[in-house]
Amino acid sequence: MATITTPDNVPHPVGDSVPRVDAREKVIGSALFADDLQFGPGLLYARIKRSPHPHALIKRIDASKARTLPGVKAVVTGEAFPGYIGLYLQDRHIFCRDRVRYVGDPVAGVAANSEEIAEKALELIAVEYEPLPGVFDPEYGASPQAPLLHPDLGKYVVANFIFPEPGSNISNHFRIRKGDVEAAWPDCDVIIERSYRIPHVQHVPIEPHVAVAKVDEQGRVTLWGSSQSPFAQRNLIAKSLGLSQSDVQVIAPYVGGGFGCKAGVSVEALAVAIAMNVKGRPVKLRLTREEEFYTAFVRQGLVSHFKMGCNKEGRLLAMEVKFYWDGGAYTEYGVNITRASGYSSSGPYEVPNVKTDSYCVYTNHPVGGPMRGFGMPEMHSGLEQCIDELAYAIEMDPVQFRKINCVKKGSTLVTGMVMHPTGLSECLVKAAEAIGWGRKDPPSAPNKRRGKGIALMWKAPAMPPNAGSSAKVALNEDATLTVSVGGQEIGQGSFTIAAQMAAGALGVPWDWVRVATPINTDYSPYEWQTVASRLTWSMGNAIVAAARDARKQILDMVAKAWSENPDDLDIIDGKVISYKSEESISLKDIVIYGISLPDNQGWVGGPVMGRGNFMPTYVTGLDPQTGQGPRAVVHYTTGAQAVEIEVDMDTGKVEVIRGVAAFDVGKAINPDMVKAQMEGGFVQGLSTALFEDLKLKAGVLQNSSFVDYRIATSTDAPQSIEAIIVEVPQEDGPWGARGIGEHAMVPTIPAVANAIYDAIGIRPGAPPYTSEKIYLAMQDAGLVD
């Protein structure tokens, strides 16, 4: 008998850096994105009439002239859509009805035979406004003096873990009261107080938002779009329009970059509302790059105040934190960013006494949304500079100070939750080692100063406690697997790890797996959303469950046919083998047609299809007054970044020469793709550290193009980024895995800021650290003339 195939002589697809399953179609230009779908000559083009005012009452809308323009098929205003929409707090209409709250707020929509005609029709819509005073600062917005932007706040439908304060502009107030900070201050040898104003930034995926909607004669909606949230969009649009979820079908092909801005509902509801007025015709709404800058969800601005103290032995004793989040005109995700930053407000440190007030504040700025990191980059920007300052204040090495205080297994966290096993200390040590911590290298030129900086981070998936995933694994005639999921491929590699995990759990090579695309809510299994770096963990668990279900069906069938015990059987490399009888049979012979029993006694089996789901069941509520509870979150991913930079004394230019990123991912399902996330996140973080700032002047965006809003280019990327994988397994993760997508950009801003201090002795405060800002700071400090 031939040598039996065993688990030991077949490579396991999990943990192997297999190439991306979507790479080939993406390099030959055949991968389809939403704007590539063809709808034929019946397609109509939509454009949106937007508010030019940051805050105003709508007195009158006259669309009669626009309606008579040849080629115009529909003009829609808020009159027809009284319903509210919103993810956690239903605070907006699809089109404004009586009031506009930001420059860009949709007032009317047009569908026409061409974009040009639709554009002309917008000019014919006359809107009369009565301008109102605006709110452009979150701290002022939270004060009693500020004009009230949402007088109906008390009437809005809201999730039970969000706490708006009606009669104010505060859409959520999250509190932490742990220990007693007032009693702890006298024990501190050093106390520092610092404030930071972190600017709004934009996601700028290279693919702009696009949605195509069609409504049939029965009112059934089909929506094609670039979407991180097909199922959430189905749910929210159905609820807002009074439809059944089963009458809304969302079809979502590859996403050309999301970073959060394609989560939740934005342009999709507008397209659907317009399409309801031209039944049977598909209507395409595509944002221009300019609209992408000022009407798509922005990363919220943040005003943060920290007071923190430690003793001279280097122990953090108390932290008092205030966050004023600039939530913008409405709050799709902002209220939950406020919550997430509150329950993580100590940073990745064990601090016995913490008092936090995190406010989400309505302003007349663009709508705050989720962006890669979900509040954590903004929060850590200031916090990790304070930590550095405390270390210097007690004359302790900043790495040593972090070693003492960073969270470890068993630490009592800011919410009272006990920390699970984590590799944060290992990440810190490895990052410090890789950057050559403590070694001062000479600058590359006499007019430059060199420095190193380090920062830690943590982040939990911020989501409802019961966000669920599901998956389906169907075997085909040739024993290939079709894996269906509702989680999206947005560039992070979710389809590739889906293939690896399904293959690994079933026992076939990874390249036997096809992941069904596009996501279609009529056919794909439910997934809450592709956000929160939760897919590898949550969707992964569902895929493993589905593959195990299929595996069990196969083993039961073969056991019955062979009169063996399923426990003696295994599936390896696409074959069922028996350790007992040493029989084997190829999956392709049995997974559709079953197995015939001896002596023509009939058949067993049938087409094999496994199903699986996953939903965390253990997250508890937090006390609204203290933010304390046994389990605030599912888990935290932790990590560290270190950078080496040079500051040009003649220009103030900061150049990041090399970077190190070390994160505890639990288990790297695909190590090379994990490293790719760490590198890409690092450069996005670097871009926000050095360049990015949405310049809003009384609510009007001043830099809505790639020329005026600069993002990192190929010449800005560092010479090298060393990505270090740390693996302390997640108890309930597939093979121990937890997420990494967002975390990769969380600590970059403070790591750069701390390096600037190391280089020139100046704490640069809030980003971006532009040449101008650094040069002026050096002038102030007397370093340059």
Added chain:
Amino acid sequence: MSFHRIGITINGEYEQVDIPSNLTLLQMLRDKLSLTGTKNGCNAGECGACTVLLNGEPVNSCMVLAVECQGADIVTVEGLAKDGVLDPVQQAIIDHGGVQCGFCTPGILISSRALLDRNPEPTEDEIREALVGNLCRCTGYIRIVDAVKDAAARQPWSG
């Protein structure tokens, strides 16, 4: 608005296309010829996602009027692979993990091909300079730069 019939070679095949005078090369490729591999990222010549080769030179196709292309030779991302064999830059960018969402990838590949055609052995600085007009928000560029370096070494005429 006037209409024109132009003759143009796209990925080695001669086509006659009827177009209005205000149509851009990008719109013609995507909307008239269904060559949707070339992407529209900004429509303002700022992001590089729509880069194609026009008579061998990389151009932002959103900034070129289709009528200007009478008699021209155009290569898009769909024309890089020959008989199912990937261009060395396509293969290298896969091998180096330089693709994530894939939306900037067509423009990056075209700019890289143009670079290698005019400079078969570019330095790292020359590669970064050649790609400075192609924005990528996912990868952080380093793997792309490594891929182009590697592709240069893999050119059929490379030693």
